[in-house]
Amino acid sequence: MDDVLGREYPQSGAREVSAGTLALHNVTRAFGGTRAVDDVSLEIGAGELLALIGASGSGKTTTLRIVAGHDVPDEGQVMLDGQDITNLPPQRRDFGMVFQHYALFPHMSVEDNVAFGLEARGFNKSIRTERARALLSSVGLDGAGKRSVQSLSGGEQQRVALARALVVEPRALLLDEPLSNLDPTLRRTMRAELREMLRRLRVTALFVTHDQDDAFAIADRVALMKKGKLLQVGSPEDLYDRPASRDVAEFIGRATLFPAVDCGTHAIITLNGVERRVGVVAERGPGGKPFVDAAVVLRPEALAFTSPGAETAFPGTIVGRRFSGTTMTYDVLLEGEMTVEVASQERTMREGDRVGVAIVRDPVPLVSS
Amino acid sequence: MNTKRARFRTLGTWLIAAPVLAILLWTVVYPNISVITGSFSDGLANWRAFAVSPADREAMRATLIVAVGSVITATAIGLPLAFLLARTEFRGRRLIAAVATLPAVLPPLVGVIALLFLYGESGVVTRTVQRLLHLSTAPWTLSGVSAIIFVHAYTMYVYVFLFVSAGLERYDSSLDEAAAGLGAGTARRLRRVTLPLLTPAIAGAMLLVFMNALGSFSAPYIFGGGIRVLSTQIVASKLNGALGLAYVETTVLALSAVLALALFRWMERKRGYVLSGKGRVARRTVPRSRVVRVAVPTLAALLVLVLVLPHAMVVLVSFARDGVWTTQILPPEYTLDNFKRLASDPQLWAPVRNSVSMAALSTAANVVVCFVAAYIVVLRPFKGRRLLATLLSLPWAIPATAIAIGLASTFNRNDPATLRVLLVGTFWILPLAYFVRGVPLVATAVEGSLRQMDPSTEEAARGLGASWWMSMRRVLIPAARPGLVAGAMLAAVTAVGEFVASVVLYTHANRPISVEILAQLRGFAFGTAAAYSVLLIALVFLITLAARWGERRAESAEGSSIAA
Numbered sequence: 001m002d003d004v005l006g007r008e009y010p011q012s013g014a015r016e017v018s019a020g021t022l023a024l025h026n027v028t029r030a031f032g033g034t035r036a037v038d039d040v041s042l043e044i045g046a047g048e049l050l051a052l053i054g055a056s057g058s059g060k061t062t063t064l065r066i067v068a069g070h071d072v073p074d075e076g077q078v079m080l081d082g083q084d085i086t087n088l089p090p091q092r093r094d095f096g097m098v099f100q101h102y103a104l105f106p107h108m109s110v111e112d113n114v115a116f117g118l119e120a121r122g123f124n125k126s127i128r129t130e131r132a133r134a135l136l137s138s139v140g141l142d143g144a145g146k147r148s149v150q151s152l153s154g155g156e157q158q159r160v161a162l163a164r165a166l167v168v169e170p171r172a173l174l175l176d177e178p179l180s181n182l183d184p185t186l187r188r189t190m191r192a193e194l195r196e197m198l199r200r201l202r203v204t205a206l207f208v209t210h211d212q213d214d215a216f217a218i219a220d221r222v223a224l225m226k227k228g229k230l231l232q233v234g235s236p237e238d239l240y241d242r243p244a245s246r247d248v249a250e251f252i253g254r255a256t257l258f259p260a261v262d263c264g265t266h267a268i269i270t271l272n273g274v275e276r277r278v279g280v281v282a283e284r285g286p287g288g289k290p291f292v293d294a295a296v297v298l299r300p301e302a303l304a305f306t307s308p309g310a311e312t313a314f315p316g317t318i319v320g321r322r323f324s325g326t327t328m329t330y331d332v333l334l335e336g337e338m339t340v341e342v343a344s345q346e347r348t349m350r351e352g353d354r355v356g357v358a359i360v361r362d363p364v365p366l367v368s369s
Numbered sequence: 370m371n372t373k374r375a376r377f378r379t380l381g382t383w384l385i386a387a388p389v390l391a392i393l394l395w396t397v398v399y400p401n402i403s404v405i406t407g408s409f410s411d412g413l414a415n416w417r418a419f420a421v422s423p424a425d426r427e428a429m430r431a432t433l434i435v436a437v438g439s440v441i442t443a444t445a446i447g448l449p450l451a452f453l454l455a456r457t458e459f460r461g462r463r464l465i466a467a468v469a470t471l472p473a474v475l476p477p478l479v480g481v482i483a484l485l486f487l488y489g490e491s492g493v494v495t496r497t498v499q500r501l502l503h504l505s506t507a508p509w510t511l512s513g514v515s516a517i518i519f520v521h522a523y524t525m526y527v528y529v530f531l532f533v534s535a536g537l538e539r540y541d542s543s544l545d546e547a548a549a550g551l552g553a554g555t556a557r558r559l560r561r562v563t564l565p566l567l568t569p570a571i572a573g574a575m576l577l578v579f580m581n582a583l584g585s586f587s588a589p590y591i592f593g594g595g596i597r598v599l600s601t602q603i604v605a606s607k608l609n610g611a612l613g614l615a616y617v618e619t620t621v622l623a624l625s626a627v628l629a630l631a632l633f634r635w636m637e638r639k640r641g642y643v644l645s646g647k648g649r650v651a652r653r654t655v656p657r658s659r660v661v662r663v664a665v666p667t668l669a670a671l672l673v674l675v676l677v678l679p680h681a682m683v684v685l686v687s688f689a690r691d692g693v694w695t696t697q698i699l700p701p702e703y704t705l706d707n708f709k710r711l712a713s714d715p716q717l718w719a720p721v722r723n724s725v726s727m728a729a730l731s732t733a734a735n736v737v738v739c740f741v742a743a744y745i746v747v748l749r750p751f752k753g754r755r756l757l758a759t760l761l762s763l764p765w766a767i768p769a770t771a772i773a774i775g776l777a778s779t780f781n782r783n784d785p786a787t788l789r790v791l792l793v794g795t796f797w798i799l800p801l802a803y804f805v806r807g808v809p810l811v812a813t814a815v816e817g818s819l820r821q822m823d824p825s826t827e828e829a830a831r832g833l834g835a836s837w838w839m840s841m842r843r844v845l846i847p848a849a850r851p852g853l854v855a856g857a858m859l860a861a862v863t864a865v866g867e868f869v870a871s872v873v874l875y876t877h878a879n880r881p882i883s884v885e886i887l888a889q890l891r892g893f894a895f896g897t898a899a900a901y902s903v904l905l906i907a908l909v910f911l912i913t914l915a916a917r918w919g920e921r922r923a924e925s926a927e928g929s930s931i932a933a
Binding site for chain 2 (some may be wrong): 068069070089090091092093094095096097099100101103104105106107116117119120121164165168174
């Protein structure tokens with residue numbers, strides 16, 4: 001990281017104190033008849049990196065805009081360190097924000113962009129210049145201060161946007177799809193850089209993305225939204241291994257949902273008249289009652305090939321294959337008209353091959369459908 | 370492409386370009402040269418006379434004050450209004466948005482007399498105020514520099530409003546949000562981010578106001594009250610027979626306008642950034658303060674009233690019986706006679722027939738010449754391209770009075786050796802003037818349409834075996850059609866209500882509606898003048914409707930050809 005950032009951010013000591021705890025209490029925001037954000041409660045600890053993910057139209061950007069103060073909720077509160085800041089205008093919140101298209105001021109130089117927040121806070125010119133230069137060099141843009149922002153590449157613009165947000169030592173950093181405008185290779189390096197930098201500065205960060213890989217790579221915790229509602233908040237592993245609902249299981253990772261009968265610690269799957277028993281974990285909520293309409297979540301790596309005649313296997317035919325470098329993923333049409341994805345190190349199988357598919361990782365997640 | 374074919378194509382381009390260039394050089398450039406050489410006809414005597422004339426010095430000063438004052442007032446109205454409508458949600462917003470451009474729909478002279486009926490010394494508003502305050506004389510006189518600026522502010526704020534509204538529509542509001550998030554309050558955001566980024570739109574609009582005010586003729590002519598400005602001074606000199614002086618004044622006026630334009634273009638090139646066009650457009654917000662929530666719709670209602678009143682006034686007066694409206698606040702008697710007389714008396718109907726036929730002729734010529742010119746400028750690179758583009762935009766920079774004086778000085782005798790034809794005193798001089806004024810309007814619109822077309826479509830059509838004529842008919846004309854329709858509409862609307870060039874060049878036989886309105890006003894036949902004005906507004910409205918219909922037809926034709 002330091003070979004990119006150059007050197008330690010000079011005021012990093014002071015920042016640890018300034019990182020705030022952010023909380024949303026029952027926030028609701030409707031546009032016309034639709035509730036873009038529907039009764040969302042969420043807490044982000046000091047110095048924590050939380051990713052808000054969801055498909056487009058899920059309400060994640062509206063939530064971010066409410067936190068930033070660019071939008072006001074119809075109901076609910078936004079709290080910073082226990083203080084209600086719901087109606088505080090954005091310029092008085094002391095947050096830094098990185099926009100999807102960066103929103104760099106095209107009529108100002110790189111340095112003036114970075115120094116803008118200091119200018120708004122009344123710092124004199126020499127302090128502004130000094131701090132802006134220090135921060136520019138810490139994001140690897142030494143000497144770029146006099147350039148016009150339009151002469152920068154996408155990755156450089158992103159760094160300027162980050163430097164501009166960080167120079168004011170914000171209580172929290174808000175990032176709206178900060179990686180979506182970068183090409184795939186740059187995107188992978190920036191993921192690692194961003195996480196390392198945010199962790200090192202110990203800044204509280206709320207980060208919105210539609211890309212699960214971005215969220216998993218950067219965040220400590222992930223919050224998943226759909227149609228304005230918060231479906232689940234937890235570590236990436238929580239969401240992947242213990243999805244709270246069918247929606248979570250379908251959005252996070254690749255999965256086939258298989259109808260099953262919930263028997264507590266295990267479930268019964270019936271396919272083509274044959275019953276099989278599989279160990280399950282489930283987020284049952286208070287009371288711990290079994291699900292009436294249950295489905296097991298079969299991830300590609302929980303399945304493996306056996307011979308078609310093996311006792312524990314579901315027989316089927318390969319109908320598609322995709323190579324991803326580390327593994328080969330096969331689409332298998334099981335007898336009983338169900339298609340599953342199977343991840344395998346085996347590269348030689350072709351469409352049309354007869355195979356058996358077995359569940360090799362036990363327990364598997366169980367959700368209510 | 371082999372060199373022989375390339376040479377053949379270049380020759381073809383020149384063959385199409387030559388007549389268009391010749392027409393433009395003859396009708397646009399030659400008259401200006403004729404004015405400039407005319408100003409030196411007595412050596413430097415005319416220029417010396419101009420330099421020492423107190424009247425001309427006064428006119429220059431007044432022209433400059435009027436132009437700068439108009440820019441300031443028009444911006445002071447148009448800029449906040451554009452921001453209000455783009456950023457704030459309030460009761461009545463849509464109504465304001467609909468009527469905000471009304472002043473631009475009024476033909477120039479009609480706008481001026483509408484304001485005269487309302488705010489003139491014996492206007493309705495003036496008399497109402499006088500009566501309410503029990504004053505023995507009118508509370509104000511609508512004359513002099515301030516009156517001219519008042520009229521300009523009313524008619525020209527629309528440019529600022531439209532330009533800034535368009536700028537705000539493209540404006541990425543996340544830039545403002547970024548500034549707010551970094552701690553900048555409303556004032557700093559405006560000063561450091563929003564206004565600097567809208568500068569091109571604001572400066573463009575201010576230039577337009579400046580150039581219009583610089584060459585404005587109707588308002589100083591009607592409201593000047595002894596105040597001289599360059600445009601009226603030119604006409605006065607010409608009427609007094611001081612042609613040489615008129616040429617000097619015309620040269621000065623035209624050069625100032627061209628210089629202003631050149632300065633603006635230079636500033637535009639210096640600004641090195643473009644707005645990305647990505648990002649989000651601001652959502653309108655309801656003001657948080659209760660006082661503002663009440664005040665804005667109230668002010669808005671008042672504004673709507675102010676904007677609609679002139680139109681309403683013209684319509685009302687058009688039903689007033691001529692000669693009976695003297696000291697009352699409103700005309701005392703109403704009748705349909707004014708319109709009946711217009712329709713039945715051939716003498717009174719002649720101006721309507723003249724305006725319509727002359728506008729039709731000039732617009733048709735604009736469409737043909739400008740289509741060919743725009744086609745060459747956009748799609749046929751050749752050496753004279755820059756010259757052609759400059760010629761097409763030149764009449765936009767030159768005030769109408771200067772255009773008229775130029776035509777009057779050029780087409781005043783038959784002299785084949787100097788390429789002069791006698792048109793002054795004939796029917797044809799006015800269609801020619803309208804044609805010259807319409808050139809930039811139609812050319813810009815058609816260029817815009819053709820630029821949106823992928824240049825390889827024409828090549829694709831030729832590659833598929835289409836003849837030149839077929840690719841013209843099936844590819845180019847359909848691509849240019851939206852611009853042709855919009856440009857033709859603008860040209861026709863301008864021509865049918867044209868006053869400034871007309872008043873310099875008309876004869877009794879081809880007098881247009883605007884000149885007749887002035888004649889009726891002078892005879893105190895307010896009702897008849899207003900009836901003509903209503904007719905003119907109706908004509909403008911009809912032309913706009915026809916253009917909409919043309920656009921829709923073009924769209925549906927496009928749709929069906931895609932479906933097929």
